[in-house]
Amino acid sequence: MKRMLPVAELARDVRFQHVRVEDTVFDPRNISPAAQTNGLAPTAVNASDNARGLMHGIFVGEIQALEGAGRTCFDFDTGDAREQAPFAMKLDMARQCWDEARHVEISCKLAEHMGSEIGEFAEQTLLYEAACNPDPVLRLTGVNRALEGLAIDVFTTMKNFGTTLSDPVLEFCEDWMLADEVTHVKMGSDWLRRLTLKDPDRLKNALEFQRSVDKLFSFGGFRGEHDESPVHLARNFRRLAGFSDDEIAELVDIAAQAYADAQAQQQIQADAAAAVAVAASAN
DSSP states (O other), X not given: OOSSOOGGGOOOXXXXXXXXXXXXXXXXXXXXXXXXXXXXSTTOTTXXXXXXXXXXXXXXXXXXXXXXXXXXXXXXXXXXXXXXXXXXXXXXXXXXXXXXXXXXXXXXXHHHHTTOOTTSSOBOOHHHHHTTOSSHHHHIIIXXXXXXXXXXXXXXXXXXXXXXTTOHHHHHHHHHHHHHHHHHHHHHHHHHHHHTTTOHHHHHHHHHHHHHHHHHTTTTTTEESSTTOSEEOOHHHHHHTTOOHXXXXXXXXXHHHHHHHHHHHHHHHHHHHHHHHHHHHHO
């Protein structure tokens, strides 16, 4: 079997529709005024559709998390060298595969419960692409700390959504998966510190890679502290997963900057549209 499997060779059937990460990140709808509102609020007109879209995103994310953890077990030789993965770390990744396989099944059933089906929404593959990094430490920060950390926030949000709508199935399932995600992030936090204990430069580079992934998934305010963010930071669960208060504060700053950037882009677009209108009326 091939090591370092590229994203283009992932096994998918005809139901899955792939969209490039670049198309998702730079989609102009992400900085539109509509994107700066909480689409999961019970009063939101499209709350049900938005929740189904997020649930489908969780489903394909769990598939990629399963694939990424499995690749980490296989892609690296076992050992303590820089380019290797310790046997105990591979055991943790194998345990994560078990969890993620269960999450795929649960998420598929939840999508059906919410009136959706596989392929109704597109799949972007940033999670797996982060898991393709040839450095096992960067995989830990990109996947287990950044993207699994996002999963903590998303599952908490969906659990609360189920509570608000008095949906015990959604609430229970999200709460169950949330407990696993806290464990996955904690494994990433612990192994990051162990593998970089005597290499501060490697730790610095790994945390910078994590920040880059976190910025991509802030999506102009998708995750943040203000009321209009669909997904809020789950501070207490992140602490349980090994995040320090300083790291949580940095995430808040990243989310706030992403929101401010989106608003600035909105203003630029509005000014450009106004200039075009003025020029048209002058003619």
